[in-house]
Amino acid sequence: EQVKYPILAAFKHYPRTLTACVGARFVEGIAFNVFGVFSLTYLTNSCGLDKTVSLFVIVGAAAVMAVAIPFWGMRADTWGRARIFGIAAILLGITAYPTFWVLHNFSHNVLLVFLAISLPFGIIYGAAYATMSSLFSGSFEPTVRYSAVSFIYQFSGIFASGLTPMIATMLVSSNDGQPWYLCGYLLVAAVISSLSTIWITRLQGKEELPHEPETSAR
Template identity: 40%
Template sequence: MTTTAVHADFEQPETEAEKRKRLRTVVAASLLGTTVEWYDFFLYATAAGLVFNELFFPDESSFIGTMLAFATFAVGFVMRPVGGLVFGHIGDRIGRKKTLALTMFVMGVATALMGALPTAAQIGVLAPILLLLLRILQGFALGGEWAGAVLLSVEHSPAKKRGLFGSIPQVGLALGLALGTAVFAALQTVFDDEQFLAYGWRIAFALSIVLVAVGFVVRLKVEETPAFEEVSRLKARSSAPVKEVLRGRNTRNTVLGLLSRWGEGAAFNTWGVFAITYATGTLAFDKVQVLLVVTVAALVMAALLPLSGIASDRYGARRVYTLGIALYGLAVFPVFALFGTENLLWFTVAMVLVFGVIHALFYGAQGTLYAGLYPTEIRYTGLSVVYQFSGIYASGLTPLILAGLIASTDGAPWLACGYLVATALISVVATTLIRREDLHLAVDAPNDE
């Protein structure tokens, strides 16, 4: 079936007051929702190297236990494409609003149950199995989250502020990571090591119930996007969105999107996940101090992401994303050299620079750029395919790959650095090859037209 391209900038007639109210609700629903979802997902990432390796894989060596914890971390990314296909289909057929409410509910249930799990000391091998199953459920739910949150913002946005609105869901990711690491740092400060491992870590997961309840209510208040309403009005919804994503010029955009995402996924999971274990293990920094550093870097990122969106509106999302990824590639070796000083101050400077500033530059442009790859009627599925399938190799496997490469060189990070630079190079080339004429939304600056 060949779908009909639909004009994505359609807006229902409304007063300025109604428009401002609608956009405020959209911003709240997108920002709060993604913050909660990513808080839930990255709680596991933080706990993987600090808690789960000891409580759920206690009979293994420290290295093997950490690798097994990261392996279950990666499984969540493997399930995200499945969730992306399922929720992408629902989002393109039924709507963005209902799909996003559903993903939040599933994620909240999985995270709350994870916090209530008995440990291996209590129920043996069943403990890591249950942990794995809940991680699978988390990945499935998150598979439909990112694309829907981006579309909620982009498809509601004024055309001249598409980049700014597209950066809002990315702010939620940074805040979710900051909240997760901050909560863990606070709990480790309040409780001693024995108390934290016994029950303190569970409080972070229980907090998810409150956050999900608030986010769920806000998302139910948001209106469906004007772009999807137009598709529905014209009866142009695709009966098989995933087939359309892999057909015609959509195929080229999908392949380039998958490659373009490699550097961003590798970067985020290096600085936001692997660096925590590397700093507390290899560099022997205090756990609380490291978590606070990551929290600060994530907060800097959250503050700068809207500026990336504004820059995308002025200079074009492709240019901003390409520049940011190139800077990430150039920064990898110097950052690990600063890590090698084993000085907490230089570690902090490096993390704030590469994670807080450089990552914000390209991550803020990403949602807007990828939203332009597909027409409205298959956009939810298309974004999900690009973001979630690339998440397997770009994101989920990164901590495992880096840990393995560093172990193979007796602790030297330079081979791992080479891998990260290669991911940046691939992404720069792929993003450059995305053609303006193949985009379905105007995501370039007016002066590029």
């Protein structure tokens, strides 16, 4: 079965699922930019860590993520995609506080800084990223799936990814270089995404495209 305008059909028949998925991806885009992008600036400008060392710390955490993603992908088949993503979403917000506490107070200890970033960025974010695509694609029928997931990823990226570096810089600057406003921002996003994930599971099967009744072959 084909749909002439898949994105319009998705808006018409999956409005709540689209909204829930956009909300669920919110923390993923913010967490990547906070831990994988802004933390480099924070370590060098606010904590005084050498830029090359800071870069290697981020790259090392990304290497941990490269191992974590297939692990969490396999676990999703038995533990459930929504469960892993929802738990990872809220943990990304909670672990922001101890992570930045370590960065702010123990930036001279490179190993401790590496471990502090690897936990949320390498392991927890890896769990969210490993299950996000299958969670979203499984929420739509094949006829509108590609267009719907593309909209979710790109539209949420405007707010979750595009604006986060500027928001992070503003929040830290307004708090005299302290990261706690930024951690609060990430925690709010985590709560939104976790609740949106619960919403996704409750909407499954309640929104769908209308189908023509099958006729018997003659």
